Amino acid sequence: MLILITYDVSTSSAEGRRRLTRVSKKCLDYGQRVQNSVFECILDTTQFRRLKYELEELIDTEKDSLRFYNLGDKYKTKVEHLGIKHSYDMEGPLIL
């Protein structure tokens, strides 16, 4: 299934930027970075549970906000894009 992960962290501090980098690296194990703090991950139920646990360890739960949206298996028609497509990860797969 496609899990969309949105991460709200203040990048005005070095700690915030570090956490964003760590969260990004973790999410990239399972998918791609489609915006600066938005990640699309393909996960099964077990991977999703593990990823949530791992991300909770990386973020500052007193300062940051992390949201997960389950788009299911038939997600291709559920995503639309306007504007530029940034290349956050040159080695990653193409953005849908």
Place this chain on the structure above:
Amino acid sequence: MLILITYDVSTSSAEGRRRLTRVSKKCLDYGQRVQNSVFECILDTTQFRRLKYELEELIDTEKDSLRFYNLGDKYKTKVEHLGIKHSYDMEGPLIL
């Protein structure tokens, strides 16, 4: 249906911050701001088409990225949250 809107804009420039404010105001006509540049809107098909058109007029399509995710009507079990819940809009409805 719930449409999740994620907006990637550089807020290091005054123009970028202005565009974010305008996009935010437009999205708040239909829903709530759950993260700095993430909006959850409840829309029917006609409203969704109109909102996409209106947002395209507000953003800089050469610089910004705007993505739409359709969570459908049965979205309540599809959203999970970790960490802090920012109050971006004090007058808005509570975050799920």
